Amino acid sequence: MIHKVVANADEAIRDISNGMTLMLGGFGLCGIPENCINALVKKGVNQLTCISNNAGVDDFGIGLMLQNRQVKKMISSYVGENAEFERQLLSGELEVELVPQGTLATRCMAAGYGMPAIFTPAGVGTEVAIGKEIRNFNGKDYLMEKAFDADFAIVKAWKGDSAGNLIYRSTARNFNPVMAMAGKITIAEVEHLVEVGELDPDQIHTPGIYVHRIFQGQDYQKRIEQRTVRSI
Amino acid sequence: MIHKVVANADEAIRDISNGMTLMLGGFGLCGIPENCINALVKKGVNQLTCISNNAGVDDFGIGLMLQNRQVKKMISSYVGENAEFERQLLSGELEVELVPQGTLATRCMAAGYGMPAIFTPAGVGTEVAIGKEIRNFNGKDYLMEKAFDADFAIVKAWKGDSAGNLIYRSTARNFNPVMAMAGKITIAEVEHLVEVGELDPDQIHTPGIYVHRIFQGQDYQKRIEQRTVRSI
Amino acid sequence: MLDKIGIAKRIAQEIKNNYYVNLGIGIPTLVANYIPEGINVVLQSENGLLGMGPFPIDGEEDPDLINAGKQTITTLPGSSIFDSAMSFGMIRSQKVDLTILGAMEVSENGDIANWKIPGKMVKGMGGAMDLVASAKNIIVAMQHVNKAGESKLLPECSLPLTGVKCVKKIVTELAVLEIASEGGFRLLERAPGVTIDEIKKATAGKLIIEGEIPEMKI
Amino acid sequence: MLDKIGIAKRIAQEIKNNYYVNLGIGIPTLVANYIPEGINVVLQSENGLLGMGPFPIDGEEDPDLINAGKQTITTLPGSSIFDSAMSFGMIRSQKVDLTILGAMEVSENGDIANWKIPGKMVKGMGGAMDLVASAKNIIVAMQHVNKAGESKLLPECSLPLTGVKCVKKIVTELAVLEIASEGGFRLLERAPGVTIDEIKKATAGKLIIEGEIPEMKI
Numbered sequence: 001m002i003h004k005v006v007a008n009a010d011e012a013i014r015d016i017s018n019g020m021t022l023m024l025g026g027f028g029l030c031g032i033p034e035n036c037i038n039a040l041v042k043k044g045v046n047q048l049t050c051i052s053n054n055a056g057v058d059d060f061g062i063g064l065m066l067q068n069r070q071v072k073k074m075i076s077s078y079v080g081e082n083a084e085f086e087r088q089l090l091s092g093e094l095e096v097e098l099v100p101q102g103t104l105a106t107r108c109m110a111a112g113y114g115m116p117a118i119f120t121p122a123g124v125g126t127e128v129a130i131g132k133e134i135r136n137f138n139g140k141d142y143l144m145e146k147a148f149d150a151d152f153a154i155v156k157a158w159k160g161d162s163a164g165n166l167i168y169r170s171t172a173r174n175f176n177p178v179m180a181m182a183g184k185i186t187i188a189e190v191e192h193l194v195e196v197g198e199l200d201p202d203q204i205h206t207p208g209i210y211v212h213r214i215f216q217g218q219d220y221q222k223r224i225e226q227r228t229v230r231s232i
Numbered sequence: 233m234i235h236k237v238v239a240n241a242d243e244a245i246r247d248i249s250n251g252m253t254l255m256l257g258g259f260g261l262c263g264i265p266e267n268c269i270n271a272l273v274k275k276g277v278n279q280l281t282c283i284s285n286n287a288g289v290d291d292f293g294i295g296l297m298l299q300n301r302q303v304k305k306m307i308s309s310y311v312g313e314n315a316e317f318e319r320q321l322l323s324g325e326l327e328v329e330l331v332p333q334g335t336l337a338t339r340c341m342a343a344g345y346g347m348p349a350i351f352t353p354a355g356v357g358t359e360v361a362i363g364k365e366i367r368n369f370n371g372k373d374y375l376m377e378k379a380f381d382a383d384f385a386i387v388k389a390w391k392g393d394s395a396g397n398l399i400y401r402s403t404a405r406n407f408n409p410v411m412a413m414a415g416k417i418t419i420a421e422v423e424h425l426v427e428v429g430e431l432d433p434d435q436i437h438t439p440g441i442y443v444h445r446i447f448q449g450q451d452y453q454k455r456i457e458q459r460t461v462r463s464i
Numbered sequence: 465m466l467d468k469i470g471i472a473k474r475i476a477q478e479i480k481n482n483y484y485v486n487l488g489i490g491i492p493t494l495v496a497n498y499i500p501e502g503i504n505v506v507l508q509s510e511n512g513l514l515g516m517g518p519f520p521i522d523g524e525e526d527p528d529l530i531n532a533g534k535q536t537i538t539t540l541p542g543s544s545i546f547d548s549a550m551s552f553g554m555i556r557s558q559k560v561d562l563t564i565l566g567a568m569e570v571s572e573n574g575d576i577a578n579w580k581i582p583g584k585m586v587k588g589m590g591g592a593m594d595l596v597a598s599a600k601n602i603i604v605a606m607q608h609v610n611k612a613g614e615s616k617l618l619p620e621c622s623l624p625l626t627g628v629k630c631v632k633k634i635v636t637e638l639a640v641l642e643i644a645s646e647g648g649f650r651l652l653e654r655a656p657g658v659t660i661d662e663i664k665k666a667t668a669g670k671l672i673i674e675g676e677i678p679e680m681k682i
Numbered sequence: 683m684l685d686k687i688g689i690a691k692r693i694a695q696e697i698k699n700n701y702y703v704n705l706g707i708g709i710p711t712l713v714a715n716y717i718p719e720g721i722n723v724v725l726q727s728e729n730g731l732l733g734m735g736p737f738p739i740d741g742e743e744d745p746d747l748i749n750a751g752k753q754t755i756t757t758l759p760g761s762s763i764f765d766s767a768m769s770f771g772m773i774r775s776q777k778v779d780l781t782i783l784g785a786m787e788v789s790e791n792g793d794i795a796n797w798k799i800p801g802k803m804v805k806g807m808g809g810a811m812d813l814v815a816s817a818k819n820i821i822v823a824m825q826h827v828n829k830a831g832e833s834k835l836l837p838e839c840s841l842p843l844t845g846v847k848c849v850k851k852i853v854t855e856l857a858v859l860e861i862a863s864e865g866g867f868r869l870l871e872r873a874p875g876v877t878i879d880e881i882k883k884a885t886a887g888k889l890i891i892e893g894e895i896p897e898m899k900i
Binding site: 029089102106123223230 | 509510511512513518519520521522524525526527528529530531532533534535536537539545546547548549551552553555556575586587588589590591592593594597598624625626627628629
Binding site for chain 4: 259260261262263285308309310311312313318321322328330332333334335336337338340341352353354355356357358359360390401402403404405406407408409410437454455456457458459460461462
């Protein structure tokens with residue numbers, strides 16, 4: 001087996017440099033690579049293009065990178081939880097490309113599956129379609145959307161082994177598997193790093209071939225954005 | 233939960249009729265829907281188009297349907313284990329469309345993912361490309377290949393629950409998950425049918441939404457095509 | 465006139481046995497509470513869950529288990545988890561029977577706008593564009609008029625579109641309407657105590673009224 | 683002159699540490715037995731397995747666990763299983779470092795034919811077309827001449843192609859050759875005891891011989 005373990009987030013992101021394109025897994029604050037985001041903030045690398053379904057909140061997740069003015073451009077589907085984001089966007093400091101959520105996921109998958117483009121009906125007839133090729137199949141119009149091209153994909157998993165195999169937990173899976181496949185270099189942080197042989201091959205969500213660096217994450221906050229409970 | 237259980241293979245295939253297009257899971261004889269194939273042979277339905285990576289062997293798997301002259305056309309990637317197949321093909325009794333294995337899998341996935349076509353470099357410059365649109369992305373040529381359109385997909389899983397959720401075992405997974413997503417109606421036969429709640433939601437390979445009928449299979453032979461062992 | 469719960473209750477009547485349903489944020493989320501007895505329904509949450517259960521009881525929230533509105537939720541026996549690509553794969557391939565979502569505007573040919581107010585609001589479309597582009601059946605849950613008192617049922621949408629010619633039915637505090645195939649809002653039911661004139665006044669797009677219009681049964 | 687095992691041993695020297703490798707049926711399968719000590723390599727089997735282990739011991743065959751040649755195999759610690767779409771996804775996205783496969787013919791510009799003999803053999807291409815269209819590095823393992831004594835290294839392939847301009851290197855019983863970027867088979871090594879004249883005689887395509895040609899070290 002090929003050994004992928006690095007010591008920590010700082011080592012994992014050591015060669016991420018200004019101007020690069022990063023994919024960051026997670027949906028809202030669920031399943032986000034907390035350790036790597038903190039390390040990126042500490043490192044201060046900037047002019048980044050970030051592909052992530054959301055942009056965190058003001059004081060957590062990608063929101064921390066926005067506060068720190070490290071992000072040149074966000075490619076996301078929904079960014080509505082972040083006042084600083086909205087300020088930078090309306091002031092023109094931040095470029096934003098809004099992408100339908102399924103298109104975002106599928107453009108990641110396309111990269112990981114070696115497919116240069118995909119067809120989707122999402123956005124036909126809307127401003128998302130502007131400048132894009134439209135194609136009719138069986139009487140229905142589809143947009144041609146290109147695979148993403150990211151220097152690094154950074155994902156968070158529940159368990160991982162030293163060969164880079166990953167298992168996610170519950171809806172913290174979300175964008176993590178499709179982004180893990182899509183980076184030129186993929187970094188995985190995990191809550192539980194185990195030895196090879198401890199994970200059942202049938203249960204692995206991301207095969208190790210897609211993962212270049214893996215490390216045991218520390219001090220996960222796993223914040224809840226909308227704590228909602230029922231009365232019994 | 234929506235209840236998908238039927239009594240047996242005969243009930244599951246009750247409305248498969250002459251001239252239909254079927255997808256059949258499996259790779260070689262590994263992970264094939266043995267019960268449904270036997271029921272199709274018994275029913276005698278014919279003029280079928282079968283999409284399956286392989287065509288079985290003379291006396292097992294899809295080979296039984298070929299012996300019985302039920303197949304009008306095979307769409308496969310590799311058919312080299314079947315003398316009756318070769319005879320019918322060379323005599324012109326059987327139409328055959330040979331498709332690169334990755335293209336076959338991805339055309340199934342495209343159907344299940346609502347993508348009308350995909351791009352792949354497989355077959356560029358070969359006779360597989362004849363009549364197909366070629367498109368250059370980033371300096372490389374790709375063929376546009378269409379999603380399959382199948383009346384029924386018939387798959388075999390290891391475990392399944394009454395809501396149609398499926399878990400495959402080892403390399404018997406192969407084409408089964410991508411075909412399960414692709415049928416207008418999907419039939420799953422399983423070695424172990426369990427109640428809802430017994431399968432871990434994180435470990436389900438095929439979510440029940442893709443499966444319309446499920447039943448507990450009987451008398452699995454699980455033949456080995458190439459028994460290969462090592463001396464200790 | 466209906467309140468939000470009334471709208472949710474009326475929409476719940478549209479859910480048929482053995483449906484897979486995607487519920488948007490807001491009123492649509494409330495629909496889950498009013499699904500009739502004996503109706504089997506599986507809720508899909510586009511962040512990657514089939515078989516969404518109720519909110520957890522206090523103290524059992526799991527930060528790894530949320531719905532598309534980022535609310536803590538639970539699973540049910542028979543639930544399954546999957547990634548975002550598969551989630552929208554099943555949406556695009558029309559395995560989801562019914563999508564219920566909110567809107568800022570609906571046009572008389574079934575266009576919907578619900579993701580952007582130029583210069584003012586830039587939250588993004590999330591999964592809405594994928595859902596409306598693919599769903600077999602789309603019901604919009606919304607108020608008939610906006611806070612300024614202007615109709616949200618228009619000849620044409622003024623806001624950037626989410627999708628075109630896709631809405632099938634609209635349930636508001638005043639009425640149930642369907643988009644006629646030839647264009648126009650066909651009035652199907654009045655909310656309790658609401659007159660046809662009130663509905664006419666609140667509808668800027670072409671309103672089609674044929675025969676007796678019954679009052680909703682909630 | 684090498685036997686099949688010799689060819690497999692020579693090819694095994696091409697495998698670098700931390701490679702993911704896909705081995706075709708026949709001689710390529712044998713390569714797994716001769717990977718040098720200290721070289722970490724993970725074998726991919728395109729039916730859906732990373733981390734292919736050796737054949738099982740007698741009595742431990744599992745019908746659910748086979749390789750792309752339908753042989754019973756085993757997994758190793760760190761193995762993973764996936765479906766056919768993901769398997770070819772990782773092949774197309776060039777996550778597999780090296781593909782080793784057999785051929786009926788190779789042309790001097792790197793075209794390969796290995797799936798069909800019109801009117802005679804119709805077994806199909808299996809995964810070969812996907813592999814050759816995408817792999818970063820393709821090594822062909824084959825006999826230098828066919829059973830009729832005709833060269834399989836040709837100016838142009840006569841059989842239906844599997845892929846174009848994709849082969850990087852060829853290892854036969856006589857020689858190691860690479861496809862020159864300007865076209866032609868550049869002779870890199872002779873098999874033990876084989877003369878340059880023997881290689882010339884067996885090579886119908888353009889053979890490029892520059893400087894001393896060393897003998898292989900097996």
